Amino acid sequence: MFGSIVRRFLFCGVLFGSCSTLGLAQNTDGKTPPVLDVHVHAMDGDFPGLAPMCPNTSKFTASDPKEKEEPFGWAKEQCTPMLYPAAKGEYMKDVLAEMERLNVTAVVFGDAKSVQQWKDAEPGRVIPGTSFQDGMNPGKRVNLDELRKDFTTGGFKVMGEIGLQYEGISPSDPSVDQYFALAEELDIPVAIHMGTGGSGRANVMMPKFRGSMGNPLLLEELLARHPKLRVQVMHAGYPMIEEMLTLLQADSHVYVDVAGLIWSYPLKEVNRYIERLVDAGFEDRVMFGTDQLLWPNLMAYSVSIIQNADYLTPQQKRDILYNNAARFLRLDTKQNK
Numbered sequence: 001m002f003g004s005i006v007r008r009f010l011f012c013g014v015l016f017g018s019c020s021t022l023g024l025a026q027n028t029d030g031k032t033p034p035v036l037d038v039h040v041h042a043m044d045g046d047f048p049g050l051a052p053m054c055p056n057t058s059k060f061t062a063s064d065p066k067e068k069e070e071p072f073g074w075a076k077e078q079c080t081p082m083l084y085p086a087a088k089g090e091y092m093k094d095v096l097a098e099m100e101r102l103n104v105t106a107v108v109f110g111d112a113k114s115v116q117q118w119k120d121a122e123p124g125r126v127i128p129g130t131s132f133q134d135g136m137n138p139g140k141r142v143n144l145d146e147l148r149k150d151f152t153t154g155g156f157k158v159m160g161e162i163g164l165q166y167e168g169i170s171p172s173d174p175s176v177d178q179y180f181a182l183a184e185e186l187d188i189p190v191a192i193h194m195g196t197g198g199s200g201r202a203n204v205m206m207p208k209f210r211g212s213m214g215n216p217l218l219l220e221e222l223l224a225r226h227p228k229l230r231v232q233v234m235h236a237g238y239p240m241i242e243e244m245l246t247l248l249q250a251d252s253h254v255y256v257d258v259a260g261l262i263w264s265y266p267l268k269e270v271n272r273y274i275e276r277l278v279d280a281g282f283e284d285r286v287m288f289g290t291d292q293l294l295w296p297n298l299m300a301y302s303v304s305i306i307q308n309a310d311y312l313t314p315q316q317k318r319d320i321l322y323n324n325a326a327r328f329l330r331l332d333t334k335q336n337k
C-alpha cells in the first residue's frame, strides 16, 4: 500500500513540517452554500509514520548530492493550524464527514475499485473519476476496453488524474492519444496534472519527472486533435501563468483547478496566481480543488483560502467554489443556484 501512497505524494506533492495561521472554515449552521472540490484522491488511510503538515510553507530548501537528501523540499517550520493525518483506517470516513460538514461534493480520483468504495460510502457527495494510468506502476496503462466500460456502464464521470509529466512525456504524445480520443467520443472531461511536482525535490524522488512537460501550451496539439475535448488543467499549470493564460485565451474548453497549489506554496504566491487568473478575465474557468490526501482538515483549510481572499468578490468566490465546476461537469444545479 505504501507504494501507492508514495506515488501519490509524488503526484501531488506533500509534506510535513511547515506553516500558516489561517483559521479553518467553520460551516455548521446547516445553510452552508455548496462547494465542489474537483480534485480529491481516493485513499484508504493506511499510512504509517506520517507527521503533521503545515500548509503554505514559506520556503523550498536546496540539498547537496553529497549528503543524504530528504524527499521533500519544504522548509521545516512551525505553524497554526497544523494539519494532522487521520488515524489508521479512519481517513475516508473522516474526509466524508468533513465533506458533509462543509457541504462539499467532490470528484474523487483513483483506480476504479478504490473510488467505488468512496462512492458506495457517500453516493450523493462523490463524483467518480479514474484514469488510464496505473498509480502503482508509472508507465503502465489501463486497458482501453476496461476504461470504456468504467465510463459507459461503471458510472465514472471524469478521466483523471492523468500525470504524464511524471513519466516525462507530453499530454500530446501520440502514445496516449487513444485515451483522449475515447474521452472525446464519450464526452467525458479529462483532468491532467500540469505544472510542478515533487515539492522542490523532483530530482531526488522522481528522475523521470519533467517540469517542461507541465507547460500548459503542450495541451494545444491535443486540443487541436480533439476539438470537443473538455480539459481540466490540474494545479492551474502553476507557476506558468503566461502559458496558462495563453491557453485559456486560445481554447474555451479549458478550465483550471487550484488544487495542491492552494496549500503547497507560499500563501502570497498562491493568492497572486489566483488573482492573476481572475484579473485576466477567467473567473468563470477557475475551479476549487484540494488535492485532498492524508489530512482530513485540509479541505476546510483550502476552502478558507478562497473565503479569505480579499481580491475576490462574493460572487467570484461562489463561482470558484461551486458554479464554475458545476458548469464544467454539467451538473444539475437548479437546487443550488
Ligand SMILES: [Zn+2]
Pocket (backbone or CB within 6 Å): 011, 012, 161, 193, 194, 234, 235, 260
Ligand atoms: Zn496532481
